[in-house]
Amino acid sequence: NLGFRGANVPYEKPAGALRVLGLGDSYTFGAYVNDSETWPAQLEDDLRARLPGGAVQVINAGISGFTITDELAFLAEHGMALSPDAVVIAFVLNDLADLTRKVSSREMIRKSALENENSLMGPVRVHLRQTAIYNTLFLLKARWRKSAGTDPTLQEVDIRHLLTDSWDTKTRELFSLYEAQLARMKRLIDEEGRRRGRAIPLLLVLYPYWEQISQSATDHAQQEMIGLAARTGVAVVDLLPAYRR
Numbered sequence: 143n144l145g146f147r148g149a150n151v152p153y154e155k156p157a158g159a160l161r162v163l164g165l166g167d168s169y170t171f172g173a174y175v176n177d178s179e180t181w182p183a184q185l186e187d188d189l190r191a192r193l194p195g196g197a198v199q200v201i202n203a204g205i206s207g208f209t210i211t212d213e214l215a216f217l218a219e220h221g222m223a224l225s226p227d228a229v230v231i232a233f234v235l236n237d238l239a240d241l242t243r244k245v246s247s248r249e250m251i252r253k254s255a256l257e258n259e260n261s262l263m264g265p266v267r268v269h270l271r272q273t274a275i276y277n278t279l280f281l282l283k284a285r286w287r288k289s290a291g292t293d294p295t296l297q298e299v300d301i302r303h304l305l306t307d308s309w310d311t312k313t314r315e316l317f318s319l320y321e322a323q324l325a326r327m328k329r330l331i332d333e334e335g336r337r338r339g340r341a342i343p344l345l346l347v348l349y350p351y352w353e354q355i356s357q358s359a360t361d362h363a364q365q366e367m368i369g370l371a372a373r374t375g376v377a378v379v380d381l382l383p384a385y386r387r
Contacts, residue, residue, distance in 0.1 A: 144224075148177050148202045155225040159197035160189065163221055165213045166232030167240075169349050170204025180204075181232070204232070207247030207295070209240035210323040215248060217327060222334050228343045229331055231324075235304050235351055235363055238316040242298035250295055305351065305359040317366055325374045346371050350382040 143150040155161045164170055164182040172180030178187075186200035201224065203216065213231060221229070240247070258264035270276045287293040299312060328344050335342040348367055353359040364380050371378035 144201070146201060146203050147171055147180070148183060151199050151201060153224070155199070156197055159199055160193065161224065161226050162186075162189070162198075162200040162228045162230060163217075163224060163226035164200055164202050164204060164230050164232070165208075165217065165221070166204040167208045167234060167237065168204070168206035169234050170202060170232045171206050172202070172204070173206060185230075201226075205247065205251070207240065207250075209237040209247070210320050210327070211241065212246050212248040214323050214327045214330070218330055222330065226342065228345065229327075230345045230347060231327070232347045232349055233367060234349045236297075236301045238304065238313070238320060239297035239299050239301040241316050241319055243295050245294035247295065302351075302353070304363045305353055307360055307362050317370060321370045321374060324370070324376060328374055328376055344376050346376050346378045348378065348380045348382065350385050354382055355385050 144153065162182075162185065164185070170181065172183075177183060180202055182200040182202035182204070186198055189198045189200065190196070203221065205212070205216075208216075210231075210233075217229070245253075258267060261267075271280070284293070288296060299316070303309070304313065324346070331342050331344050346367070348364050350361075350364070351359065354361060354364075361380075361382055364382055368378055368380060
């Protein structure tokens with residue numbers, strides 16, 4: 143009912159309920175797993191077990207392709223209106239590369255929605271995209287746009303060079319850009335907390351790349367993010383050590 147994945151939740155937070163807003167990309171949305179297997183759903187189950195008798199809602203507001211700029215824009219436009227008691231944002235290394243897209247994922251989704259709304263083919267396309275033929279043609283189109291360099295959602299940097307210890311100036315600029323956007327997000331949440339008279343925690347969760355687990359790739363990027371979070375006053379959890387264990 144809110145346009146997100148998962149069970150319906152009321153727009154207005156029920157009295158006495160604990161509501162957590164989960165932000166992120168496909169790692170949060172939970173591509174290829176069932177609703178109950180996404181991390182927001184598992185977090186909700188865990189919180190309910192810890193708070194028996196209390197109403198708990200963890201909203202999965204993850205959208206595939208989103209990065210910090212998309213998440214900040216969403217939070218300002220819709221997220222804070224959901225009255226979260228805490229906000230959790232999941233970070234993956236490709237979030238930095240996503241900052242180099244000519245057009246953000248959020249704007250591409252908005253553009254696609256408007257095209258469907260204003261096109262006579264819109265209602266038909268809803269059904270066509272459930273077919274294998276449509277998706278095959280869509281894939282061929284995507285590959286052609288990638289080879290021709292006309293896809294505005296393509297990243298301008300190779301994300302896996304972040305797994306090394308040596309970064310160029312462009313990469314360091316991406317960390318700085320992420321830090322600036324995270325600081326803006328924290329200010330937005332802090333302002334809402336002051337308006338309510340109660341602090342709203344913001345937690346940054348760092349998800350690893352599989353090379354960092356199976357091939358012992360460097361965790362230099364995670365360490366940079368931990369320092370970045372400390373400078374902005376945001377609590378951070380690095381999942382890499384747990385995954386390696």
